[in-house]
Amino acid sequence: xxxxxxLLYKEVLRFWKVGYQTVAAPALAALLYQxxxxxVLSTHVKVYETLSYTSFLIPGLVMMSVLQNxxxxxxxxxxxxxxxxxxxxxxxxxxxxxxxxAAYVIASVIRGFVVGVCVLLASWWxxxxxxxxxxxxxxxxxxxxxxxxxxxxxxxxxxxKFDQLAAFxxxxxMPLTFLSGVFYSIHSLPExxxxxxxxxxxxxxxxxxxxxxxxxxxxxPWRCLSVVMICYLLLTGLALILLKxxxxxxx
Amino acid sequence: xxxxxxxxxxxxxxxQLVALDQIDLEIQQGEFFGLLGPxxxxxxxxxxxxxxxxxxxxxxVAIMGHxxxxxxxxxxxxxxxxxxxxxxxxxxxxxxTLQFQSGYYGIRKNDAWIDEILANLDLTGKADTNxxxxxxxxxxxxxxxxxxxxxxxxxxxxxxxxxVDVELRQTLWKFIRRLNEEGHTIVLTTHYLEEAESQCGRIxxxxxxxxxxxxxxxxxxxxxxTHTLRITLRNGDVLPARIAETAERRGxxxxxxxxxxxxxxxxxAELRNAGxxxxxxxxxxxxxxxxxxxxxxxxxx
Numbered sequence: 001x002x003x004x005x006x007l008l009y010k011e012v013l014r015f016w017k018v019g020y021q022t023v024a025a026p027a028l029a030a031l032l033y034q035x036x037x038x039x040v041l042s043t044h045v046k047v048y049e050t051l052s053y054t055s056f057l058i059p060g061l062v063m064m065s066v067l068q069n070x071x072x073x074x075x076x077x078x079x080x081x082x083x084x085x086x087x088x089x090x091x092x093x094x095x096x097x098x099x100x101x102a103a104y105v106i107a108s109v110i111r112g113f114v115v116g117v118c119v120l121l122a123s124w125w126x127x128x129x130x131x132x133x134x135x136x137x138x139x140x141x142x143x144x145x146x147x148x149x150x151x152x153x154x155x156x157x158x159x160x161k162f163d164q165l166a167a168f169x170x171x172x173x174m175p176l177t178f179l180s181g182v183f184y185s186i187h188s189l190p191e192x193x194x195x196x197x198x199x200x201x202x203x204x205x206x207x208x209x210x211x212x213x214x215x216x217x218x219x220x221p222w223r224c225l226s227v228v229m230i231c232y233l234l235l236t237g238l239a240l241i242l243l244k245x246x247x248x249x250x251x
Numbered sequence: 252x253x254x255x256x257x258x259x260x261x262x263x264x265x266x267q268l269v270a271l272d273q274i275d276l277e278i279q280q281g282e283f284f285g286l287l288g289p290x291x292x293x294x295x296x297x298x299x300x301x302x303x304x305x306x307x308x309x310x311x312v313a314i315m316g317h318x319x320x321x322x323x324x325x326x327x328x329x330x331x332x333x334x335x336x337x338x339x340x341x342x343x344x345x346x347x348t349l350q351f352q353s354g355y356y357g358i359r360k361n362d363a364w365i366d367e368i369l370a371n372l373d374l375t376g377k378a379d380t381n382x383x384x385x386x387x388x389x390x391x392x393x394x395x396x397x398x399x400x401x402x403x404x405x406x407x408x409x410x411x412x413x414x415v416d417v418e419l420r421q422t423l424w425k426f427i428r429r430l431n432e433e434g435h436t437i438v439l440t441t442h443y444l445e446e447a448e449s450q451c452g453r454i455x456x457x458x459x460x461x462x463x464x465x466x467x468x469x470x471x472x473x474x475x476x477t478h479t480l481r482i483t484l485r486n487g488d489v490l491p492a493r494i495a496e497t498a499e500r501r502g503x504x505x506x507x508x509x510x511x512x513x514x515x516x517x518x519x520a521e522l523r524n525a526g527x528x529x530x531x532x533x534x535x536x537x538x539x540x541x542x543x544x545x546x547x548x549x550x551x552x
Contacts, residue, residue: 006354014342085338089397092302092332093355094324251265251305 004099007090011107015073022069022111027118030065034058034123037183047185048216054127058120059210060182063144065119067205070112070145071152071173074104078156079165087249097243101153101236108149109142116141130213136221137212140228144205147232148173153239157248176202186218201231253316255280255405255436256301261310263296263460270296271307272460278438278453280315280404283431285451285468286440287543292457294440295335298409301438302332314405328356331398335409335440337390341383345374345393348382349400356401368396371426388419395423399430406430408439412446424450448472448539456546464546468539475542477508479535480515485528491521504531 015022038054045053081087090100120129131137151173159165180202186194197203208224211217217224243249258276262269270293278284286294299305300312303319303326312319317326340348346365353361369375372392377385385393391411398406408427412420428450431437441447447454447468454471456464464471481504484490490498490505498505509515515534522529 002357002359003355006351009354010343010351013347017342081340084341085334085336086340088304088332088334088338089340089352090355091304092327092330093352093401094327094357095355246306250303251299 003093003095004103007095007099007103008106011073011077011103012110014077015107015111022073023115023118026065026069026072026115027122030061030115030119031122034061034119034126038126045184047188048214051214051216052127055129055214056185056210057183058123058127058129059213060206061123062116062120063141063206063209064177064180064182066112066116066141066145067148067177067202068173069115070108070148071155071169073108073111074149074152075156075159075165075169076152077104077107078153079159079162082156082160082248083162091249097240101150101240101243104153105146105149108152109145112145112148113141130215132215133212133221135212137209139225140205140209140212143225143228143232144209147201147205147228147235150232150235150239154235154242157239157242160248176200180206181218182206201227204228252280253313254278255282255315256438257313257316258297258300259311261297261300261307261312263293263300263305263307269460271300273310274460274462276455276462276465278436280436281431281434282436282438283428283450283452284436284438285447285454286438286457287444287447287454287539288440288457289547291459293460294457295409296460297457298332298407298438298440301407302330303327328401329404331401331403331406333394333398333406333408333411335413337387337394337414339382339385339390339393341381344379344381345369345385345396346378348393349396352397353400358401361400364402365396365400368399371429372396373422388415391415392419392423395426404434405436405438408437410440410442412441412443444539444543454539456543458547464542471542472539475545477510477541478512478515480507480509480518481505481533481535482507482522482529483531484522485530488527490527491525494518494521 034057038057042053047053047056078087081090155165155168159168179197180200181197186197186203189197204219204224204227207217207219208221208228211221211224254277256276256278258274261271261274263271274297286297288294296305300307301314301319303323314326315329317329319326343351349365349368350361353365366375369378372395374389374392374396377389382390382393395408395411411423411427415423427437439447439451451468454466454468455462466474481501483504494507498507507518519529
């Protein structure tokens, strides 16, 4: 237990010590999206009848920040440790692969939360928000962040160099999050693209999360929960297998 | 009493390359053991297999009787490893680094021991300095400290003095010798053969994944090393032909190799008979470097 708590604390301290880069910068980026999109689009776009576009945008941006930062935390920590070689400090002690997994994922969830809360508090100022079903908000935030933290572990283990990880981030994570209904409702898309979007797991995380605020969504929150849960369990299974085998950690 | 390190038929292949070729090795508790060999001989791979960083293709390793695969929790607790690369985590201070390392081994409040290690390695003044601000030699010392936080009975040092200045080398050896006297088993690899010669009670020499010599340091020297004699003759004196055959000219000096001391006595008698006058004479002690070079060559031929 002590080894798990130590690793968790170290992972949290790692991002906290460079908070301007790991918390403030992504929060600022999200606020800029909020400012620009709501300024440009609020008079043109109406997603739901009862909701202003500015309000619609907030949960999506919050969740996008949570997801991207959760992924960034575990993946960047692992790749940095691998490239600099200090990964050996956690490979020499008797830390079980389960504790290793849990520490990296929970630290990712914490970073996602910290950034998410910053974005939420700051964007509240732009537009009023409701919290119809807070439990759904929490469930999707935790599960989504854990899923992306897990994916970050897998990417961090797989990548040998920073540019490989950057490719993973730019060609997979970015498109998935941007094309997930953060900025629009999928019902506004042509049918073909609606179908394509329905294979994007991030869509379900955003939509379920948004349901918690307004009580309305494109897809039922239960369906969202099942999709996200299944994806999470699959990725967790994969991550645990890789860690148990010492994939790219122990030759 | 279990062996500090027991290696049985250990083989590790990387594709076509056989990094470790059926190694058998047993290091007893309390030994100061040296692992020598040229680059690529498999020293670091062997050490990594002690630590579970390398999964062998076959064979087994046990640390203090604990198998590194099946009982890794206990085997890792018994082992402290100082890696060869100068690695560090740039986010943290020296103290944080050591506290984390203690925690990974399940030790909560370890500050008294951490302070003691810091004092012994002359790091007390740097405890709250960020790792990235330390010089190379200091980072090396922190690596040693990290390997000791959990008081492991077996300590493995991979090239501990590479790129380290003389003063630090002294501090380091003093501390490591003390740990050995207190009962810790020490295993080290080094490129500095004089260090291995002066510190290690027993030595294994590795080449191409195999242990090609394993003995007490003194026995290795007796078996393989020769005495070197350098003489300078009076101007105009000519070295007798029989001796000159085996001698090597170095400037004004002649250099000769002898396996036993008595042979030197015989040669001096011959010189006297030939009317030569020896103006200067040095006798070199056998050294490990010579043994090393001999063994490595012998294996190649």
